[in-house]
Amino acid sequence: MERKIIELDQGWAYMLKGITKLKRILEGLTEDPFSSEDYIFLYTTIYNMCTQKPPHDYSQQLYDMYREVFDEYIASMVLPSLKEKHDEFMLSELVQRWLNHKVMVRWQSRFFHYLDRYFVARRSLPALYEVGLTCFRDLVYQEVKANARDAVISLIDKEREGEQIDRALLKNVIDIFVAIGMGQMELYEQDFEVHMLQDSGAYYSRKASSWISDDSCPDYMLKAEECLKRERDRVSHYLHISSEQKLVEKVQHELLVVYEMQLLEKEYSGCRALLRDDKVEDLSRMYRLYHKIPKGLDPVSTIFKQHVTAEGMALVQQAEDVASSQTANGGVGMQELVLVRKIIELHDKYVAYVNDCFLNHSLFHKALKEAFEVFCNKAVSGSSSAELLATFCDNILKKGGSEKLSDEAIEETLEKVVKLLAYISDKDLFAEFYRKKLARRLLFDRSANEDHEKSILTKLKQQCGAQFTSKMEGMVTDLTLARENQNSFEEYLHNNTNVNPGLDLTVTVLTTGFWPSYKSCDLSLPQEMAAALLLFNNADRLSYSEMMTQLNLTHDDLVRLLHSLSCAKYKILNKEPNTKTILQTDNFEFNSKFTDRMRRIKVPLPPVDERKRVIEDVDKDRRYAIDAALVRIMKSRKVLGHQQLVMECVEQLGRMFKPDIKAIKKRMEDLITRDYLERDKDNQNIFKYLA
Amino acid sequence: MPRTSKRKAAPPSVKSSDAVPVRPGKAISKTVEQIDRLFDSYANPSLGLIDPEGIETLCSDVGVNHTDIRILMLAWKMNAEKQGYFSKDEWRTGLKALKADSLNKLKKALPALETQVMMPPNFQDFYAYAFRYCLTEEKQKCVDIETICELLNLVLGSQFHAQVNSMSEYLKFQSEYRMLNMDQWMNFYRFCHEISFPDLQNYDSNQAWPLILDGFVEWMREKQC
Numbered sequence: 028m029e030r031k032i033i034e035l036d037q038g039w040a041y042m043l044k045g046i047t048k049l050k051r052i053l054e055g056l057t058e059d060p061f062s063s064e065d066y067i068f069l070y071t072t073i074y075n076m077c078t079q080k081p082p083h084d085y086s087q088q089l090y091d092m093y094r095e096v097f098d099e100y101i102a103s104m105v106l107p108s109l110k111e112k113h114d115e116f117m118l119s120e121l122v123q124r125w126l127n128h129k130v131m132v133r134w135q136s137r138f139f140h141y142l143d144r145y146f147v148a149r150r151s152l153p154a155l156y157e158v159g160l161t162c163f164r165d166l167v168y169q170e171v172k173a174n175a176r177d178a179v180i181s182l183i184d185k186e187r188e189g190e191q192i193d194r195a196l197l198k199n200v201i202d203i204f205v206a207i208g209m210g211q212m213e214l215y216e217q218d219f220e221v222h223m224l225q226d227s228g229a230y231y232s233r234k235a236s237s238w239i240s241d242d243s244c245p246d247y248m249l250k251a252e253e254c255l256k257r258e259r260d261r262v263s264h265y266l267h268i269s270s271e272q273k274l275v276e277k278v279q280h281e282l283l284v285v286y287e288m289q290l291l292e293k294e295y296s297g298c299r300a301l302l303r304d305d306k307v308e309d310l311s312r313m314y315r316l317y318h319k320i321p322k323g324l325d326p327v328s329t330i331f332k333q334h335v336t337a338e339g340m341a342l343v344q345q346a347e348d349v350a351s352s353q354t355a356n357g358g359v360g361m362q363e364l365v366l367v368r369k370i371i372e373l374h375d376k377y378v379a380y381v382n383d384c385f386l387n388h389s390l391f392h393k394a395l396k397e398a399f400e401v402f403c404n405k406a407v408s409g410s411s412s413a414e415l416l417a418t419f420c421d422n423i424l425k426k427g428g429s430e431k432l433s434d435e436a437i438e439e440t441l442e443k444v445v446k447l448l449a450y451i452s453d454k455d456l457f458a459e460f461y462r463k464k465l466a467r468r469l470l471f472d473r474s475a476n477e478d479h480e481k482s483i484l485t486k487l488k489q490q491c492g493a494q495f496t497s498k499m500e501g502m503v504t505d506l507t508l509a510r511e512n513q514n515s516f517e518e519y520l521h522n523n524t525n526v527n528p529g530l531d532l533t534v535t536v537l538t539t540g541f542w543p544s545y546k547s548c549d550l551s552l553p554q555e556m557a558a559a560l561l562l563f564n565n566a567d568r569l570s571y572s573e574m575m576t577q578l579n580l581t582h583d584d585l586v587r588l589l590h591s592l593s594c595a596k597y598k599i600l601n602k603e604p605n606t607k608t609i610l611q612t613d614n615f616e617f618n619s620k621f622t623d624r625m626r627r628i629k630v631p632l633p634p635v636d637e638r639k640r641v642i643e644d645v646d647k648d649r650r651y652a653i654d655a656a657l658v659r660i661m662k663s664r665k666v667l668g669h670q671q672l673v674m675e676c677v678e679q680l681g682r683m684f685k686p687d688i689k690a691i692k693k694r695m696e697d698l699i700t701r702d703y704l705e706r707d708k709d710n711q712n713i714f715k716y717l718a
Numbered sequence: 719m720p721r722t723s724k725r726k727a728a729p730p731s732v733k734s735s736d737a738v739p740v741r742p743g744k745a746i747s748k749t750v751e752q753i754d755r756l757f758d759s760y761a762n763p764s765l766g767l768i769d770p771e772g773i774e775t776l777c778s779d780v781g782v783n784h785t786d787i788r789i790l791m792l793a794w795k796m797n798a799e800k801q802g803y804f805s806k807d808e809w810r811t812g813l814k815a816l817k818a819d820s821l822n823k824l825k826k827a828l829p830a831l832e833t834q835v836m837m838p839p840n841f842q843d844f845y846a847y848a849f850r851y852c853l854t855e856e857k858q859k860c861v862d863i864e865t866i867c868e869l870l871n872l873v874l875g876s877q878f879h880a881q882v883n884s885m886s887e888y889l890k891f892q893s894e895y896r897m898l899n900m901d902q903w904m905n906f907y908r909f910c911h912e913i914s915f916p917d918l919q920n921y922d923s924n925q926a927w928p929l930i931l932d933g934f935v936e937w938m939r940e941k942q943c
Contacts (some may be wrong), residue, residue: 669926692929699901700859706901711908712926 030075035085038076038155039092042138045069046096049134051168053127054104054456061134069138077141086146093139093385095153097162100131109171113176115193121175122199123168132159157209164207164214172218176202179219180226185263187230198265202415205267212269226276227258231281239286243296245309248316251282255316271545283316283323291326291602298327302334310384324390331385335377339402342369350408367419371443374399396450413453414638417460420444420483425468426475437479445486452685454491455648462499463543467688470535477503492682501541509535555580555588560599570614589615597621649684653694656680658703661716669712729919750810752819757809768804778827787872791835794847801851829881845932848873849903860897863889869885870906888934895930902928 041327045065051058052451076085099583105124112120136143136155143155153161164335179200186192208214218430231254238247246314258278262271283290291298291313301309317323339579346366353360377395385391403412410418422428423437451457480503488496513533520527555578562577575585586609593602593615601616602609660672667675673691680686695714698704760772777784796812798804800879801819804812813819816827830882834842848869852861861869867886885906887893896903905928913921918939 164750670924673924689929689932692932696899696901696928700899706926711905714926 030079032083033072033075034083035076035088038072038085041072041584042069042092045138046135049131050100050104053131053260066137070140070430074141079147079483082658090146090152091144093135093142094158094162096135097128097131097159098166099560100164101162105167106170106447109167113174115182115196117171118175118200119180120197121167121171121203122196125163125199125203128159128163128167132156133416135159160207160209168203168214172204175203176219176222180223182222184226184230193402194264195569201267212267215267215269220267223266223270224273227274228281228628231278232285235282235286244290244293244298244301245306245312247290248309248312251316252289252312254278254282279316279320287317287323287326293329299334302331307380307384310380314385314388318386318388324388326396328390329479332379335373336401337372338373338397340405342366342373343402343407344579346407357520360408363415364419364422366407366547367415367444367447370403370447371440371573374443388676399447399450400452403447404452410638411453412451414455414460414641416444416448416451418462419455420461421464421468423644424475424479427473428475431555433475434479441479441483442486444480445490447484448487449490453645454495455652455683456642458491458495458499458644459645460684462502463637463641465499465502466543468500495683498541501538505537505541506535509537509668512536515673550657555584556592559592560617561587563600566613568616571609571611574615585609589613602682648692650687650694652680652683653686653691654698657691657694657698661704661714665716666707667714669714672714679714722797739845749814749819751933753810753813754806754812756819756821756824757804757806761806765803766806768809768877770802773802773804779821780828782828785872788832790848790851790872791831793851794844795831801854820880829860845907846900847905849900856900859867860899861903862897863895866898866903874907878915880913884916884938885934888937891937892930894933898930902930905931 044605045061045068047365048058048061048065052060074087076083076089076266078084093455104129109117109120109124132155136159139155146152147154179197182197201215204215205212234254234385238250242250251549255278258274259271262268262274266274294300298310298313300306313327314324317327343366346362349362350360353362381391381395386717405412420441423432423440448457450456465480467482474480484496484499484503487499513535516534523574541553559574560579562574571585571589574589575582578585580588589600589609592598593600594607595611598618599621603614603616603620653676656676657672660679661667672695673688675685676691695704699706704714705717707715743849750935757768760767760768760776761774773789774784777786782788792812793874795806795815796804796808798812813824816824816831818827819823834840851862852865852869853859867889870882870886889898909927910929916938918935921935922928923935
């Protein structure tokens, strides 16, 4: 049977009934809810009107009229009610109207649903739901958005000031800003967020400017921390999550970035003062606040470095003052050893800072390292830091040293000493001093504990490489072997009494190259003295220069030698003139009248200035090292610019010492003279390797 | 020309080609003959070379002091190997290049020679030659400070008077170097050309200048304070 045609007016009248009912429900007027039949009737009406044959297919008209319903409702009911309210009340009304609207759209689009299925799809038009929302957006949202936003912002500011506000309301309002974008965040961002951020910025800027002058650094930081916490809280409760990052950055900027330097450099409570007073908690807070800000930690680490450097320098100065007020003694005194101990303590303290306050951040590791590198390379009363450290080790490792520590404490201290070595640039100098003292400990059986000796060598090897410790390890091994040999020898003597040498004999075999060279020995007449006196077998009288030529010693050595033979306790030689100092113009005669009560006398050589020897030896080794490095580099690069060559040389040698640029240049000149290198003809700054 | 070293080492051996005359075309051979004759008039017959005495005579005949730079230039033109001596080959080379086959022509050629030497690529070569000329011993690589100062004055004194004066003063003052090598010598020339004097503003010791020049600049800067 043919369906009966529904005319547009007729059909619309049916629809209006349903729509009116819907409106009344929304207005809160008592109405029965929609029954299934109501709903089906309305749906079918639309269906029929859309499926009728032209000219009775009213899809387009219905689509338009669907929208007009909203337009009319908004204009007559919604807008007026909003306009008569303000502030919070307006917001409540807005939220209510929005909720209503959503319901209305939902129901109405159900009634008109058939349009969505064919008409909307076929014509690629906005869906009914979207149409509904667009009406609200264009007619309501656009009208009230400014006021709504301002109302929200002022509520936020109230909350910041400590007042209680209706968070749920705000959440709902902001949800509108989000939802009205229909999937895009643009409206939220432009109509709300940007203003909110600006206002927040202004708010915190005002706060910061008053706090920064009134509050101490720790108090300010506490406030800042609290504010940031509250803002995050705010976001989680009613702002959109996408605002969190921007808001936090804004607040950080106003509170922490703008006033960073003023805050950190507060005289009595700023970063320096906190370090001075060991305010670990405040410093941790400072770290937490600034570590998320790009480059925020740079000034903090700079101040940290300056502080540590100053503390270290003060220790060095203190030691220097005490040492210079005592009589100069040429060696390393108690004060210097105390200094090393104090530096170790300083290091422990600030390593803890880096780990705990600054959560192991690389910036602070670097600051600590650079600070220590400054004062750990300062000399104290003529002794370089390398020597001090070597003497300190000697003191711990030898018998009867001034430090009486448990085994564990010794291990720990040795570990820390090796760590300090990393800061010293003249590592090769340390190695030389250490080796000399180790030799003495081993040879004169003054080493307290072999395990400790081996343990520190292992640690040094780990830190500085095998080459650093190879000679020292060799020395220790030599002694172990020597002891074994001695035992076997004694056993042999015991078993073969006929082979008795007639005196007590102890032999220690040493591998050349491992052991330092010695000039003095514990004989009662040192070798050179014997040689000097033997010269007088052939002449009664010799001049200084004649003796010099024959003995082939350096001036320093000869002066010492002659002094001990002619100006000291036993005048074995007569000196002309008979003064107390040796001059190169002096003449010497054998003293035939020499007698003494004692049958055996000891004519000692005054001790060599060991420190000078060590430094000379190291300087010589450095010259070879620089030469070798230069040749190595040029051999592989063939052609290289001057600056780059110097740079690579410094880098290669850096593990052992910091080469002087002048020294490098000198070696380069020498290599040019020896035809290892030549300059490029066109560019004097470039060098070429000559095979 | 700087004085020859006191220790007289053996002069270079006479080459066999010196004794045998060359016979190219007639006109040219006449020139060669004249050149050779001129050589013989100054040469020491037993050595077959012009020796220091001969050079002194030559100088007075030509009318220049034997310490004059032009004699050094002449030596350069001849590519003379040994200071104080001219071999026949070298004599021929030099005079042929100067187109001089008589004393008069030689005299007249000297101003032009001077101009030629002062021209940039030639001067650098001449400057290096001047140093080498002072290496009188075999395997000698360095020249003593005193000679260096004299040589500098001779060779650069007219062009870079101020630098030469200051440098000579410094060389005598410092005690680290008793001799200079070719590298240092050549670099002083570059120094005069590249570095503004006496303000020394564009001198950078981080570049590859020899240490002695670093020292010189340091000394000058201290003086200026």
